[in-house]
Amino acid sequence: GDSVTQMEGPVTLSEEAFLTINCTYTATGYPSLFWYVQYPGEGLQLLLKATKADDKGSNKGFEATYRKETTSFHLEKGSVQVSDSAVYFCALSDSGGYQKVTFGTGTKLQVIP
Amino acid sequence: DADVTQTPRNRITKTGKRIMLECSQTKGHDRMYWYRQDPGLGLRLIYYSFDVKDINKGEISDGYSVSRQAQAKFSLSLESAIPNQTALYFCATRDGGTEQFFGPGTRLTVL
Secondary structure (H helix, E strand, C coil): CCEEEECCCCEEEECCCCEEECEEEECCCCCEEEEEEECCCCCEEEEEEECCCCCEEEECCEEEECECCCCECCEEECCCCHHHCEEEEEEEECCCCCCCEEECCCEEEEEEC | CCCEEEECCEEEECCCCCEEEEEEECCCCCEEEEEEEECCCEEEEEEEEEECCEEEECCCCCCCEEEEEECCEEEEEECCCCHHHCEEEEEEEECCCCCEEECCCEEEEEC
């Protein structure tokens, strides 16, 4: 079945550091890929998405590129802020009729001033 | 007002009790989902529904049941709660697109 593997956390960075959170996936067909963010005490919110190979999703300074050849969708941000502290989930939606969504285990990011 | 609401937000109960978690949405979406979140395990799908008459088991449905009372309401029940059902529970909705919209979560503790 489908699966998503993302790097374990927690990840601790200083403000203005560069962020990479790795995500790889296993799926048949042509899934859509997502990054969701969960701030403390809240539900998940969509951060960005990409629906086909070579697409780049971007939002709030975060970017991720759908790499079919390496089955990856790594999240990057050039300069993190304290307000980016959250848990980040990589996810995929399969291309079948039910478009089932599979989530990774989440990576906690802590940004210190 | 929030588009997806969950009640209660927190609940502490005892082993063997019946518990119902409720989810309501004002987004007009047909698709609704229940997930549980556990540390280190991410989100796992319990049940999903594509309309009032279409309910499907997810990967961890044992010990849970659901009811889709209307397009806007999707309830999750634990018929006889056990401690390993202690978790954070999320309801989500989805339209015909690819994005899911999550409620704020219910923190359930089973003693």
